[in-house]
Amino acid sequence: MNQLPLAELLLTDLAPRETAGQAPRHRLVYESIRRAILSHHLPVGAKLPSTRDLARDLGLSRNTVLTAFEQLLAEGYVKAQTGSGTFVADTFPDTQDAVASEHRALPDPGSAAAAPAGQARARLSKRGNRLTHIAAGSRFEIQPFAPGDADFSIFPFKLWQRLQNKYWRDAVPELLDYGSAGGYLPLRRAVADYLRVSRSVRVSTDQVLITAGTQQSLSLAAQLLADAGDLAWVEDPCYWGARRVFEACDLLLRPVPVDAEGMNPQADDLPTEPRLIYLTPSHQYPKSVVMSLSRRRLLLDLAARKAAWILEDDYDSEYRYAGRPLSSLQGLDTRDRVVYLGTFSKVLYPGIKIGYMVLPPALVEPFKSALYDLQRPGQMMLQAALADFIEQGYFAxxxxxxxxxxxxxxxxxxxxxxxxxxxxxxxxxxxxxxxxxxxxxxxxxxxxxxxxxxxxxxxxxxxxxxxxxxxxxxxxxxxxxxxxxxxxxxxxxxxxxxxxxxxxx
Ligand SMILES: Cc1ncc(COP(=O)(O)O)c(C=O)c1O
CATH class of the missing domain: 3.90.1150.10 (Aspartate Aminotransferase, domain 1)
Structure with missing residues (x-):
C-alpha cells in the first residue's frame, strides 16, 4: 500500500475523534491504525509508511506516531523488520485481547464520553453526578511516568503460580468460601509480624483486617466512622482516590494545606470538628514530603482532643532509599485514634486487590462484621498463597x-x-x-x-x-x-x- 491512502484514511478517521478531545493523539493514531487492521483496510503483510512520513502527512510530531507504533508492536498488530520497515502482522491478538485493550481506554468520567454519541445520558443520583464530575486519575495508567505504578513486570510470576497451585491442587472447601474472619489467619499474622518490625506499628494479629485494597479500607472506614454531612480533613493537595470515597459517603471535605512538614492546620481549621483526618505521613501524595515528628504529635493530639479518627494511608512506605526507615504515625499513637491502612498494590501488582487495616481494638469487631455484610470478602486461595509468599521470605x-x-x-x-x-x-x-x-x-x-x-x-x-x-x-x-x-x-x-x-x- 502506498503512503497516502493510509494517511488519508487516518485523517478522516481521526478528525471527529480529535475534536471530541477524549484521548492523547498517539492513542488516537494507535486506535485508528488498529481499526484499519481489524477491518482489513490494512491487509496482512501491508507495509506501513515510515513514522517520519506518516507524522508529516498527519501534521503530528514524530514521537506521537512512534508511540502509537510501539503500542501496535507490543500488542502484536504489526511487526518490524530491521532495514525494511513495519508490516501488518499475520497473527491478530485474539478477540479477548482486543476487548481488553479497548477497555484500557476508559472514558473520562466527567466527559460526554460517559454517554456515547446518540445515546441519552443515564439519570444518576445527585451523588452519582457529583462523583462522576470530580477530576479522576489518569485514563491510561500503563505509560511512562504514570504516578503510583509499581513495575509489576518484574514480579516473580512463576513462583507466584507455584504457591497458588499448591492450594488449587487441594482446593480445601474453607478456602473456596467467603471469608468471615477478617481475612485468612496466617496472612493476618504475617502482616502483623511484618508491620511490627518494618513499620513500628503496634499491632496484634487480632487487629489486622484483610480488605480488597486501600480503596475498600477507606470506604469501610468512612462508612463506619462518619455520617453524611460530617467533616473530613484532607491534605491539600490530596490523593483523588480518598477524596472520591469521602464524597461517595457524603462527607464534607475540608482541605488543610500541606507544607514542607506535612498537613499544617491553620487558625481557621482549628475550631472545626472533623470526624476523620486523612493523612499520608510517610510520603505525602502527591507532594512527596515526609511528615515531621512535631507535626505528627500535633495531629495525634488534635485527633485525641476532637475525638477524630486519623486514617493513615501508608501506601508506598516500603520504598525508602536513604536513611533509616521511618516509623508509622500509628506507632506513636497511645490513645487509639489511628486506623492504619496498607496495600500490596505497590509491592506486588495493583490487580491483586489485597490490602489491610490495623484497627484500634474497639473497632475490630464492628469492622469485621461490616466487612462481611457489605463486601462478602473472598479470595482466600490468593490470601493463602500471599501468606506463604511473606512467610517464606519472598516478600522481603x-x-x-x-x-x-x-x-x-x-x-x-x-x-x-x-x-x-x-x-x-x-x-x-x-x-x-x-x-x-x-x-x-x-x-x-x-x-x-x-x-x-x-x-x-x-x-x-x-x-x-x-x-x-x-x-x-x-x-x-x-x-x-x-x-x-x-x-x-x-x-x-x-x-x-x-x-x-x-x-x-
Ligand atoms: C495515596 C494512595 N493510597 C492508596 C493507593 C492504593 O490503593 P489500592 O490498595 O486500592 O490499590 C494508591 C494507589 O495509587 C495511592 O496513590
Missing amino acids: THIRKMRLLYGERRELLRKTLAPILGSAATISSEESGLHLAILLPPDCDDVALAGRAADEGLSVRALSSYYLGTSRERGLVVGYAYVATEKIAYYGRLLGNVVKAGLSG
Whole structure:
C-alpha cells in the first residue's frame, strides 16, 4: 500500500475523534491504525509508511506516531523488520485481547464520553453526578511516568503460580468460601509480624483486617466512622482516590494545606470538628514530603482532643532509599485514634486487590462484621498463597530488589531532568516512594503541560489538579517506577524538553 491512502484514511478517521478531545493523539493514531487492521483496510503483510512520513502527512510530531507504533508492536498488530520497515502482522491478538485493550481506554468520567454519541445520558443520583464530575486519575495508567505504578513486570510470576497451585491442587472447601474472619489467619499474622518490625506499628494479629485494597479500607472506614454531612480533613493537595470515597459517603471535605512538614492546620481549621483526618505521613501524595515528628504529635493530639479518627494511608512506605526507615504515625499513637491502612498494590501488582487495616481494638469487631455484610470478602486461595509468599521470605526479597531498582531509576530521572530544567523548576528531594514532584512557577499552566506530555506518550499529572482549595501549587507528578531503567534517560529528556519548552513558550 502506498503512503497516502493510509494517511488519508487516518485523517478522516481521526478528525471527529480529535475534536471530541477524549484521548492523547498517539492513542488516537494507535486506535485508528488498529481499526484499519481489524477491518482489513490494512491487509496482512501491508507495509506501513515510515513514522517520519506518516507524522508529516498527519501534521503530528514524530514521537506521537512512534508511540502509537510501539503500542501496535507490543500488542502484536504489526511487526518490524530491521532495514525494511513495519508490516501488518499475520497473527491478530485474539478477540479477548482486543476487548481488553479497548477497555484500557476508559472514558473520562466527567466527559460526554460517559454517554456515547446518540445515546441519552443515564439519570444518576445527585451523588452519582457529583462523583462522576470530580477530576479522576489518569485514563491510561500503563505509560511512562504514570504516578503510583509499581513495575509489576518484574514480579516473580512463576513462583507466584507455584504457591497458588499448591492450594488449587487441594482446593480445601474453607478456602473456596467467603471469608468471615477478617481475612485468612496466617496472612493476618504475617502482616502483623511484618508491620511490627518494618513499620513500628503496634499491632496484634487480632487487629489486622484483610480488605480488597486501600480503596475498600477507606470506604469501610468512612462508612463506619462518619455520617453524611460530617467533616473530613484532607491534605491539600490530596490523593483523588480518598477524596472520591469521602464524597461517595457524603462527607464534607475540608482541605488543610500541606507544607514542607506535612498537613499544617491553620487558625481557621482549628475550631472545626472533623470526624476523620486523612493523612499520608510517610510520603505525602502527591507532594512527596515526609511528615515531621512535631507535626505528627500535633495531629495525634488534635485527633485525641476532637475525638477524630486519623486514617493513615501508608501506601508506598516500603520504598525508602536513604536513611533509616521511618516509623508509622500509628506507632506513636497511645490513645487509639489511628486506623492504619496498607496495600500490596505497590509491592506486588495493583490487580491483586489485597490490602489491610490495623484497627484500634474497639473497632475490630464492628469492622469485621461490616466487612462481611457489605463486601462478602473472598479470595482466600490468593490470601493463602500471599501468606506463604511473606512467610517464606519472598516478600522481603522482592521489596529489597525493587527498592534498589526504583532508587536507581529515581536517581537517573533526577539527574536527567535537573540540567534540562535548571532553576526554573524544583524537583522533590525526599528519598522515598514511587513518584517525585516537579514544582513549577506559579504562573505556569501545569494542566496544559501535562497535556503536552501526554501527546508525547508520557502520563504525568498536573499537581494543581490534586488541590481542593483555592491556593494551588503548579507542578507535575511523575512516577518513575514503571519505566525500564535503560529508558529513563530517553523519556526523562523527552519530559524535560516538554517542560522547558512549555515554560519558555
Ligand atoms: C495515596 C494512595 N493510597 C492508596 C493507593 C492504593 O490503593 P489500592 O490498595 O486500592 O490499590 C494508591 C494507589 O495509587 C495511592 O496513590
